[in-house]
Amino acid sequence: MTGLFISFEGPEGAGKSTQQRHLAARLEQAGYPFLMTREPGGTPLGTRVREVLLDPELEIGALSEFLLYSASRAQLVQDVIRPALGRGEVVVCDRYADSSLAYQGAGRGLNPELLRDVTWEATGGLQPHLTLLLDLDPALGLQRAAQTGQPDRLERADLSFHQRVRQGFLALAAQAPERVLLLDATRPETELADEIWSVVGGLLRVLSPR
Ligand SMILES: Nc1ncnc2c1ncn2[C@@H]1O[C@H](COP(=O)(O)OP(=O)(O)O)[C@@H](O)[C@H]1O
Numbered sequence: 001m002t003g004l005f006i007s008f009e010g011p012e013g014a015g016k017s018t019q020q021r022h023l024a025a026r027l028e029q030a031g032y033p034f035l036m037t038r039e040p041g042g043t044p045l046g047t048r049v050r051e052v053l054l055d056p057e058l059e060i061g062a063l064s065e066f067l068l069y070s071a072s073r074a075q076l077v078q079d080v081i082r083p084a085l086g087r088g089e090v091v092v093c094d095r096y097a098d099s100s101l102a103y104q105g106a107g108r109g110l111n112p113e114l115l116r117d118v119t120w121e122a123t124g125g126l127q128p129h130l131t132l133l134l135d136l137d138p139a140l141g142l143q144r145a146a147q148t149g150q151p152d153r154l155e156r157a158d159l160s161f162h163q164r165v166r167q168g169f170l171a172l173a174a175q176a177p178e179r180v181l182l183l184d185a186t187r188p189e190t191e192l193a194d195e196i197w198s199v200v201g202g203l204l205r206v207l208s209p210r
């Protein structure tokens with residue numbers, strides 16, 4: 001087996017971290033080796049880049065922002081994701097390349113071809129086997145996120161930006177229905193966790209029958 005790569009995507013407050021925790025618990029219980037990580041972050045470099053990207057005091061241009069995310073992503077793929085997949089683990093990443101296409105592409109208006117080219121270089125073309133897209137109205141997502149602390153630099157962006165990001169994610173789901181599972185993030189937390197586990201568990205049984 002060559003591992004299974006899963007990403008969570010969706011706007012702020014959609015429940016990505018919540019569902020990642022549920023999935024970790026199920027994987028643990030079922031006895032599959034797994035690795036949980038996130039973007040930006042997941043490596044010493046990525047953690048520093050994350051601080052820069054989320055700092056509400058900093059003004060960061062769209063291209064610089066994208067390149068910073070890409071730097072974090074390149075390091076994460078090289079040092080963490082590929083080695084774990086090589087060991088046959090299930091890798092679950094809270095955000096991945098789709099976030100750049102949605103936020104820096106649909107949201108900030110950068111050229112999608114540039115985004116795809118740089119992302120290809122940064123990841124060596126590594127795509128998740130499965131992307132779980134938690135979709136909800138960004139107004140509701142931001143409301144939810146506001147309960148968990150001070151808004152970061154991206155949560156402070158205006159609502160129309162977040163609406164474009166949502167549409168960007170939905171367009172990606174429509175372009176790659178074989179990879180992206182679109183989930184209504186307003187459904188109850190445990191119901192979503194059950195559906196996610198039925199899909200992931202099904203994939204795992206096919207990949208590594210026991
Ligand atoms: N399905 C859900 N229904 C209602 N609230 C939820 C649901 N999933 C998560 N939440 C709540 O929304 C907030 C944001 O969730 P979180 O997992 O941190 O989102 P994200 O990681 O996508 O930003 C948390 O307070 C969490 O408890």
Ligand SMILES: [Mg+2]
Binds near residue numbers: 017
């Ligand atoms: Mg989160």
